[in-house]
Amino acid sequence: MSHVVRRTATLLVSVVVASFVVFAFLAVLPGNAAEVALGTNATPAAVARLSREFGTDRPLLVQYADWAQGLLHGDFGTSYVTHEAIGPRIANRFAVTVWLVAGGMLVALLLALPAGVLAAAWHRTGRGALLSGLSQVGIAVPAFLAGILLVYAFAVRVGALPAGGYTPLAEDPQDWARHLVLPWLSLGLVQGAVLTRYVRSALLSVQRQDFMRTARAKGVRRWAALCRHGLPNAAIPVVTVLGLQLSNLLVGAIVVERVFVIPGLGDLLLRGVQDRDLLLVQGVVVVLVVAVLVVNLVTDLLYRVLDPRLRSR
């Protein structure tokens, strides 16, 4: 119980610190929302009037307190530039990013588990070296480059898939999937390559354990031993990496969203910074911070599920 309390407290403090840092940082950046909204049609009087309307002429701490108070009531505020409620807008975008990240992670897992097991089983053979080499290449390729190459191959040359864009799932599930296949692959291939290395090395170190030798001595075949006894014991380091990767993916999705023109959270964040739309940026940051911390929390809880020795702590 005290563990949960401690984790929740960490989460709250992290949100407050992160949001305040972002708030302060954006406030000292040159340029403000009123100037951007008025563009080259700005006059000093118009900028002052609009700043008053936005409330950005107030002291920083007052603005922050105002925003934080709204957030406590579940209100993310209203965008300076588009005058929309920010909460629903973030929710929409978050749903898109979650699909993107979840699919990418799934691709990574489907790729990394078999590849990692094979690479471990073929340890010190030519085939194993080949798999290791391939995964090394995968790690070296950044997701956006993978994206560009995939678009060129499958959208431009073959013409089988769209080069970018997004259709909401509720609108047309098939079209939704068609638009997401390439982004999933470009996120998943790279992360899968990373994960493959961890699965392989975790399995290799498990293989040297006594219980594996015992299992083999009792007549369990090599493959069966690897899958039944090896994998569960290799799970903890793999889950740790998985948690880190998931957090990375959430942030890394920003770039992939840009390459594939997907209206996700990253796109919203970039636009918010560009427009100096303070409250919008704040909202997105809070959501990202919470998401990352929740992922960490779940990873932590998973350890306890996977390893009975941790439960007593």
Add this chain to the structure above:
Amino acid sequence: MPPRRIPALTLSAALVTVTLAGCGSGADRHSTDALTVGLVAEPATLDFSTTDGAAIPQALLGNVYEGLVRIDQQGRIQPGLAKSYDRSADGRTYTFHLRNNVKFTNGKAFTADDAVFSINRVRTVWKLKIAQQMDDVRSATKVDADTVKVTLKRPSNNWLYSMTTRIGAMYSRDGVSDLKEHPVGTGPFEVESWQRGDSLVLKRNTGYWGARPALDTVTLKYFKDSGALNNAMLAGDINVLGAVQAPETLSLFKDKSRFQVIDGSSTSEVVLSMNNSRKPFQDKRVRQAVRYAIDHEALLKTTRAGRGTLIGSQESPSDPWYAGASNRYPYDPAKAKRLLKEAGAEGTSIRMRIPNLPYAVSAAQVVQDQLAQVGLKVRIEPLEFPARWLSEVFDKADYDMSIIAHAEPRDQWIFADPHYYFRYDNPAYARLLQKADAGSPQEASADYRRALKLLSQDAAADWLYLVPNLMVADKSLRGLPVNQVGEGLEFAGVRWSGK
């Protein structure tokens, strides 16, 4: 009207189709009544009366909204929702005779009351500086249901012109409650849906008063990344690439059996500004030296693959008073050096603070190089655009030199305002513009020509080039506007051929 978030590259043509071959597939994935256009800058809202940005009028003006008058491809003012208009002899009174078969998309008829409402609304509701053009209006009154009389405080040709821009858009008295999301106009199209961050869908207005548009739907898709935009065109996801960002990428689209390249003129002048209130540019000789020191042809070749028009003053080919090459300065580095020596400005260090936009960065490097050859040391500082550049260069004029495209049509006035970031203060120029504005339309052209010549001789700035209106379109599309003349990218005349 001033620079813009991104050069409002819009349309153009001249069907300069290029060579052959290349990779295929994906084409012909269209139906004959739908069009998808890929663009770069996305509207922040759909209300151009309260939000700036070229993207909003680009999407809506001439498609969703119409004015009493409109501008044609040659830059001439033509009847719009007014079937004709009279200008009084003293130039102070315009009487508009409205069409009587026009309906808004909310079902209401367009009447003189709506016209009066829309004209007055600019002065009360609009927040942007362009709305000041309506300050010349003394009164707008309804004569009868189909006639509106507008009296100006002083004669103004510009006022009539401004009525062809977004500030002349006609609104329904009952249709302005939710303009940010649901615009109501009289145009050939109406907004069907808007997915922020992705696309804006226009559908044909079935009650349109004019010729029936060939297209049922037009989807404007917005791409933040020009690579993604090119790929979408190659993959056949879009039928028109509305703004070619870098002309060197045109080689991607050389397959004549699929694509046509449209290359027309725009109203977007790429201006090399010099802060006229600061040393060394307070001295006219230094400014002139800069103009002589730059090899504009080489610059255009290096940075825009030679596409674009060389200009010498704040003007574009669609202006009735366009003087062509006569305002340009020849490339003469020896003369530049002489002028700098006379002014005692050799070896001066200059801070060039530019927006971090690709065209500005590439032009800045060439300018830096060429000015170094005549002994000026230029330090380039790219600033984040829009926020930081607007704040420091545009609003506070904290710069020596800068480069940005001034996209708005007929924006000669920006040099007449001494507080504008050029800090160019020449009452003679301002007087000439005033005279041109007040005179008869015939005299106006001559006066504008004189004013622009003065601007060029004074070297108030240097004009690097006029941005080409460069598009790539599916080969079987017809009727795309070749030149970007006004603010709107109009689709009423676009159709698929032979399908």
